Amino acid sequence: MSIYLDHAATTPIDARVVARMADVMASVHGNPSSTHNPGRIARGLVETARDDLAALIAGQSGQIVFTSGATEADNLALFGLMRGAPAEQRHLVTSRIEHRAILDAARQLEAEGVRVTYVDADREGRVPVSAVEAAIGPQTRAVSVMWVNNETGVIQDVMAMAAICRARGVIFHSDAAQALGHLPIRLCDTGIDLASLSAHKMGGPAGVGALWVGARAAPLLKPILFGGGQEHGWRPGTLPLHQIVGLGEASRIAAEQLAQDIAHYQAMTELLAARLSTLPSVQRNGPAELRAPHILNLAFGGVDGEALHASLPGLAISGGSACGAERGEPSYVLRSLGRDDPAAEASIRFSVGRQTTENDIELAAKIVENAVKKLRSLWSD
Ligand SMILES: *Cc1c(COP(=O)(O)O)cnc(C)c1O
Numbered sequence: 178m179s180i181y182l183d184h185a186a187t188t189p190i191d192a193r194v195v196a197r198m199a200d201v202m203a204s205v206h207g208n209p210s211s212t213h214n215p216g217r218i219a220r221g222l223v224e225t226a227r228d229d230l231a232a233l234i235a236g237q238s239g240q241i242v243f244t245s246g247a248t249e250a251d252n253l254a255l256f257g258l259m260r261g262a263p264a265e266q267r268h269l270v271t272s273r274i275e276h277r278a279i280l281d282a283a284r285q286l287e288a289e290g291v292r293v294t295y296v297d298a299d300r301e302g303r304v305p306v307s308a309v310e311a312a313i314g315p316q317t318r319a320v321s322v323m324w325v326n327n328e329t330g331v332i333q334d335v336m337a338m339a340a341i342c343r344a345r346g347v348i349f350h351s352d353a354a355q356a357l358g359h360l361p362i363r364l365c366d367t368g369i370d371l372a373s374l375s376a377h378k379m380g381g382p383a384g385v386g387a388l389w390v391g392a393r394a395a396p397l398l399k400p401i402l403f404g405g406g407q408e409h410g411w412r413p414g415t416l417p418l419h420q421i422v423g424l425g426e427a428s429r430i431a432a433e434q435l436a437q438d439i440a441h442y443q444a445m446t447e448l449l450a451a452r453l454s455t456l457p458s459v460q461r462n463g464p465a466e467l468r469a470p471h472i473l474n475l476a477f478g479g480v481d482g483e484a485l486h487a488s489l490p491g492l493a494i495s496g497g498s499a500c501g502a503e504r505g506e507p508s509y510v511l512r513s514l515g516r517d518d519p520a521a522e523a524s525i526r527f528s529v530g531r532q533t534t535e536n537d538i539e540l541a542a543k544i545v546e547n548a549v550k551k552l553r554s555l556w557s558d
Pocket of ligand 1: 185186245246247248249276278323325326327352353354355374375376377378384385386
């Protein structure tokens, strides 16, 4: 049995979502693009899901493009904006602490001749608005900065960045995968032009997400896949009905209990922080005030990172992001905050979810405390 504190990597699917998906898989079989009756029933379910997601983000249903997840949404946003850019507008601004879906796409765009400026985060893990503003030039087509960082949980000032972009005639995209279902999001009230969304970080299934495309971005966005013309031609292919229904149901639930979920996440991460702050030399990566409620990232001084992670088999946690874990590298996000390699390695990202209990937190805190104390005693011998 392990205590699951890795909800920023993926969340268990909410039982209500499982039930809804199973029901649709068992009973509905039409292609949403078909005009016969089964097709129309499927189409109706897709549109209900679209409305439920739109309600969660305060966007319009017609602005949602279903994708296979936030990775694809990030790729559609960046390639869709930059490949169609005129020669004098081939400049993209992003940050060094983005998810790999953005950073790897940006690298590929560089190989295709796009100029990319990477803005550093400050020591608190915030991408300074002034640095983003300074990076914008006459050739800048788009700026992409994530809403909530997936390793530190730090909330970025995307509203201020979006306002600057709007004033400068630049498109602003934000990867909102960690913000969705964890912060109130009202896209219609912001200057944000495009936002990437994912289902499996908020109780939905993996393999489905969306790109929200605002009115200013729509005429500039070119497709990156070609096929049957679905989703305004931006995302051709038969719509995965049960996946989309799962995303819709997860959205409906998230909207219904957002305040309650946020309070729960906050209570769980603050309890954990309080328990572990009794240990000496524990530091937060990212300040408490600017943090999304579900992520707590702590650096443990005086212990070897690899030994620390190896001594916590009862905990499902992660060092940096789940994606970096496979490569076994210290987190580029923590290093960009000015943490050296040992500090970045001896850091743990705890992320909680709806099912996390106080008991989970108390047990996890004990396990971590014991491991750190034991490693420190070996270290000092
Ligand atoms: C999880 C995550 C992604 C990838 O989302 P998928 O739906 O798994 O493709 C992208 N960006 C951030 C910030 C994430 O946390």
